[in-house]
Amino acid sequence: MNENDSDHIQARVAVVGGGLAGCTAALRLVEQGFSDVVVLEAADSPGGRVGTMSIVGQNLDSGAQFIGPEQTELLAIAAQLGLSEVPMYTDGQDIVRHVPGSNHPELEYFVTAIDEVAASLDLAAPWAHPDAVHLETSSVDAWAHTLGVTDRDALAYIASIVESFVGAQSGDVSVLWFATFVAGAGGWEQATKETLSSRIDGGAGQIIDRLAERLGDRVLVNSPVTAVVQGESSVTLTAGGVRVTADRVVLACSPNELCRMTFTPQLPAQRNELNSNWSFGGGVKFAVAYERPFWRDSELSGTIMPGPTTPVSRIWDNSPTDGSPVGILVGLASRRHVQSMLPPTEEARRTLIEEYIATSLGIDVPPPIGYVESIWADKQWISGCTTANRPGTMLTCWPTIREPIGRLHFAGTETSEHFTGYMEGAVRSGSRAAREVGALLRHNPTV
């Protein structure tokens, strides 16, 4: 990166967004020999939907956390950065009393059908599926009815799984989108179980810390990109008070964040439609700490499964593995929970969540010693946690998702064929964008 003067930077490649996708793209470009890279991050620190929060002296993931064995690129970059995974604690019984439909025989119809659709999708082009129009215009909820799932508990269970995957209600998610999400994760069994099997020891936030360390002063924070102007031989970005000129640009933020930037020339109509139709579910991640993981004494795993009327989604045992005696439970609340089940103040949320945990566990619960939460809907530059596209909004514009436009390239978990919505998808997309740009720069050094 060349700093010609304090408000003009020239770089070979500018990456917009310092989340996992953007930082991975930058690292992979540097590794290919293109060290002249700048990462422009709007927030005051990199990471995006990966971050760290602390409770009773322990660092926890404030955003993404769970990993599965098939998430090979994430595990590889973690290993490259000297980090390792630890299994989630699963010994003992889960609390499933809130989900009476979880064993209903009608569920089988749904699981079999969604796996069949998932297996029949070409993940490079789900929109080209022969039944795409029907699948895209049906909601998961309506589709489940047509499959013969009529039991209220079974439908409520499906709704709770959909919500925990994509942060939206099953009536608001298209079957094509949901099946693509499930297929990208390797199928229903993998999506519901294996993707939740481990976490990064000490938190996934360390991946970002170490990526940022390696990238050094190439990462510029507090640099929101507001304008992107493509010229004959370069692209000029306005990022806060700085002008950045680059040969190529990797846009590594979620599609709807692109709506906040002006593009000259304008983006094609279908790409604009894609950006503005992309929908997100904001949520809350919280943790409650106790003197020790007392639930283990009663042979409970600490996992509390959600149901239609529970105030939060799933809760897990996230106690430290470093020998510290404390017990920590972490959980997520979706947009629906935030909007209709959780009170508006942190103090009231804390009381409600602590009471919910105590009632759910059904054993003597000692007083908690700490509470912390991270509210994703409040982050200025992040639209939410998970993606859930509404029925009928995506079919015509989806094919533009990772198509370069002139000198602009697209990364971000939403652009990944596999594990879209996951950290793995972010890493894969960053590596793919770096290969795309690297090949162009290598074969034609003047582009």
Ligand SMILES: Cc1cc2nc3c(=O)[nH]c(=O)nc-3n(C[C@H](O)[C@H](O)[C@H](O)COP(=O)(O)OP(=O)(O)OC[C@H]3O[C@@H](n4cnc5c(N)ncnc54)[C@H](O)[C@@H]3O)c2cc1C
């Ligand atoms: C609460 C929560 C729980 C999650 N749980 C899991 C999990 O358990 N497992 C899992 O695999 N995934 C999980 N995810 C999803 C995972 O976090 C994301 O898939 C992944 O981190 C996305 O990375 P990204 O780089 O594609 O996007 P982001 O992380 O969104 O990064 C985009 C970056 O662009 C920046 N930006 C936006 N606009 C601009 C602009 N105009 N100029 C410059 N910069 C801009 C943003 O600030 C952000 O840093 C979770 C997410 C959340 C929020």
